[in-house]
Amino acid sequence: MSVILEMQAVNKTFGGLKALDDVNLQVEQGNVHAIIGPNGAGKSTLLNCFVGRLTPDTGTVMFAGRSLLGIKPHEINQAGVARVFQTPEIFSDLTLHENIMIPTFAHADGAFRINAWGPIGKRGEVIEKAQDILQEVGLWEKKDEIAGSLSRGDKRRLELAMCLVQDPKLLLLDEPTAGMSRADTNNTIDLLKKIGERGITKIIIEHDMHVVFSLAQTISVLARGHVIAEGPPDAIKGDPRVQEAYLGGAH
Amino acid sequence: MIGLKRSDLILLAGFIAAVLAGPVIMAPIALNYPDILQKFAIFGIFAIGFNILFGLTGYLSFGHAAFLGVGSYTAVWTFKLFSMNPLPAVVLATILGGAFAALIGFVSLRRSGIYFSILTLAFAQMSYNLAYSVLTPVTNGETGLQLTQADPRWLDTAVFGFDYGAELPSSSLFGTTMTGCPGFYFCAVLLIICFYISIRIFRSPFGMMLRAVHSNQNRLNYTGINTRPYTLTAFIISGMYAGLAGGLMAVTDPLAGAERMQWTASGEVVLMTILGGTGTLLGPILGAGIIKGAEAKLSQFNDGILALSAEDAAACHGVDLRLVRRRRLAPDAGRVVHDLRDIPAWRPDGGRAATGGCDPGRQQIARPVQFPSGGVGHRCQSFWKCKPSTRPSAA
Numbered sequence: 280m281s282v283i284l285e286m287q288a289v290n291k292t293f294g295g296l297k298a299l300d301d302v303n304l305q306v307e308q309g310n311v312h313a314i315i316g317p318n319g320a321g322k323s324t325l326l327n328c329f330v331g332r333l334t335p336d337t338g339t340v341m342f343a344g345r346s347l348l349g350i351k352p353h354e355i356n357q358a359g360v361a362r363v364f365q366t367p368e369i370f371s372d373l374t375l376h377e378n379i380m381i382p383t384f385a386h387a388d389g390a391f392r393i394n395a396w397g398p399i400g401k402r403g404e405v406i407e408k409a410q411d412i413l414q415e416v417g418l419w420e421k422k423d424e425i426a427g428s429l430s431r432g433d434k435r436r437l438e439l440a441m442c443l444v445q446d447p448k449l450l451l452l453d454e455p456t457a458g459m460s461r462a463d464t465n466n467t468i469d470l471l472k473k474i475g476e477r478g479i480t481k482i483i484i485e486h487d488m489h490v491v492f493s494l495a496q497t498i499s500v501l502a503r504g505h506v507i508a509e510g511p512p513d514a515i516k517g518d519p520r521v522q523e524a525y526l527g528g529a530h
Numbered sequence: 531m532i533g534l535k536r537s538d539l540i541l542l543a544g545f546i547a548a549v550l551a552g553p554v555i556m557a558p559i560a561l562n563y564p565d566i567l568q569k570f571a572i573f574g575i576f577a578i579g580f581n582i583l584f585g586l587t588g589y590l591s592f593g594h595a596a597f598l599g600v601g602s603y604t605a606v607w608t609f610k611l612f613s614m615n616p617l618p619a620v621v622l623a624t625i626l627g628g629a630f631a632a633l634i635g636f637v638s639l640r641r642s643g644i645y646f647s648i649l650t651l652a653f654a655q656m657s658y659n660l661a662y663s664v665l666t667p668v669t670n671g672e673t674g675l676q677l678t679q680a681d682p683r684w685l686d687t688a689v690f691g692f693d694y695g696a697e698l699p700s701s702s703l704f705g706t707t708m709t710g711c712p713g714f715y716f717c718a719v720l721l722i723i724c725f726y727i728s729i730r731i732f733r734s735p736f737g738m739m740l741r742a743v744h745s746n747q748n749r750l751n752y753t754g755i756n757t758r759p760y761t762l763t764a765f766i767i768s769g770m771y772a773g774l775a776g777g778l779m780a781v782t783d784p785l786a787g788a789e790r791m792q793w794t795a796s797g798e799v800v801l802m803t804i805l806g807g808t809g810t811l812l813g814p815i816l817g818a819g820i821i822k823g824a825e826a827k828l829s830q831f832n833d834g835i836l837a838l839s840a841e842d843a844a845a846c847h848g849v850d851l852r853l854v855r856r857r858r859l860a861p862d863a864g865r866v867v868h869d870l871r872d873i874p875a876w877r878p879d880g881g882r883a884a885t886g887g888c889d890p891g892r893q894q895i896a897r898p899v900q901f902p903s904g905g906v907g908h909r910c911q912s913f914w915k916c917k918p919s920t921r922p923s924a925a
Binding site: 351357394395 | 533534535730731733734735736737738739741742744745746748749750751752753754755756757759760763
């Protein structure tokens with residue numbers, strides 16, 4: 280399998296704090312790659328380096344043969360990286376249907392296009408695509424509701440649908456089950472497994488080990504800015520360095 | 531049909547009917563004279579455009595009066611240099627309004643929220659002060675830009691060989707003078723076109739993106755949308771609407787003054803849009819109607835005491851009576867005439883004699899003036915003191 284995302288020798292410091300210390304990471308095409316680690320390990324910093332929110336001090340981030348450094352969030356998305364946020368970021372005062380139409384248009388028409396004259400109704404292919412994905416995540420019946428009124432689990436579903444409708448090459452999930460009930464968490468796992476069949480590469484950042492071990496094929500463990508272990512779930516479970524990092528043996 | 535859904539089509543048809551029947555609909559509340567109807571239409575256009583920016587993207591501009599002023603100056607200059615036909619005037623006013631909006635928007639849209647509002651306000655006040663003083667060769671400063679007999683009107687005279695003679699021309703669309711009712715219908719047709727364009731924008735993918743900017747700009751960026759060009763385009767479109775509205779003000783009354791750019795004028799359109807309903811299609815137009823209607827109605831209270839008829843005011847201030855009659859001003863437009871008294875073109879002697887009759891300190895010995903309506907009054911500087919010293923008979 281080929282490598283789709285590669286980080287090499289990435290460093291990032293905030294003042295005196297070394298958030299990322301010489302991080303190397305390779306994500307293979309089609310893989311579900313989980314990044315775990317205790318609080319403050321640098322997981323979110325790492326994710327923000329993928330999407331253009333932060334620029335590393337040194338090092339390279341290559342996505343599908345293209346450097347992601349110094350380009351804007353919308354350009355990274357257009358290159359095929361979609362992101363799900365820790366708290367769902369949706370268009371809360373628009374309807375579900377509009378919420379899903381916006382990314383569909385962004386995918387079809389690019390970062391900027393003035394189509395102020397053609398009515399939305401005339402774009403059959405866009406509408407069908409949006410309809411398919413809403414049906415797939417089970418939100419079609421609610422399509423005329425205002426997105427802000429949805430439950431947290433449904434908001435997450437909607438956000439996922441908004442990412443999936445763009446056919447991304449890489450999907451970043453930042454704690455997709457944070458703050459959810461066990462039932463909602465299991466629903467989300469099922470949904471993520473279902474979309475796994477599309478073969479989209481995923482990077483999941485997660486605290487909940489239940490989620491991680493049900494989804495991930497590869498796990499990288501981050502502690503104090505270092506990648507301390509990497510491998511398939513079974514190997515990580517038994518790794519003494521990981522147990523030490525989580526249980527705090529070295530403190 | 532014409533790219534609209536059934537419900538929008540009904541809305542548009544109803545709107546067209548209501549606008550064209552405006553003089554009849556407004557008759558019961560006595561707001562059916564052409565002057566006020568023109569105002570409704572012009573401020574309606576201004577508010578529709580403002581709503582495309584504020585209603586959709588949520589960016590609250592406090593400087594749209596600048597584009598209104600640019601539109602007015604452009605239209606008057608088009609009259610002076612090229613032609614008294616209103617079409618080139620409104621087209622150029624729209625284009626220049628848009629160009630000016632592109633400049634101000636490009637800088638202001640780097641910030642959002644209150645900072646954006648303050649930036650636009652600052653740029654508009656800058657434009658106002660420039661127009662008022664530094665740019666006097668272009669704007670004619672505090673007197674205001676107006677037509678003169680010496681204007682070249684190159685397109686009319688050289689190309690079409692039209693001779694205006696000694697008379698000061700008013701704008702005319704292929705022979706129809708753009709004052710009174712024809713002036714209103716000219717504005718009304720443009721209002722309908724503007725409303726139609728606004729419906730199309732509201733229902734388009736572009737309009738949806740603008741609403742998404744309002745809702746969650748962060749998500750929109752991570753959805754692959756570059757938000758800046760979208761907001762800038764919305765800003766330019768609303769600037770063009772404002773330019774058109776300013777141009778129409780000059781078409782119905784070929785004068786342009788710096789006060790059109792003042793912040794109060796920007797605040798007025800914000801008020802109209804919010805009063806009618808931000809982000810709705812019809813709201814801003816209703817808001818414009820309510821504010822302008824209330825303004826006209828409330829100023830009519832006690833007008834027997836406070837206001838003069840246009841003709842009496844003309845006599846009082848030495849303004850050319852023939853000009854006043856030709857413009858068919860509202861019966862109570864004394865205030866308007868008062869504001870015209872310092873403009874040389876409005877005076878029978880071309881402004882050579884001193885304005886006013888008395889200086890403020892010597893009001894008592896001012897020469898009495900015979901009013902056309904029968905009373906006798908005094909010339910003086912202050913409009914409010916200009917009331918007849920004996921009330922005219924019921925005529």
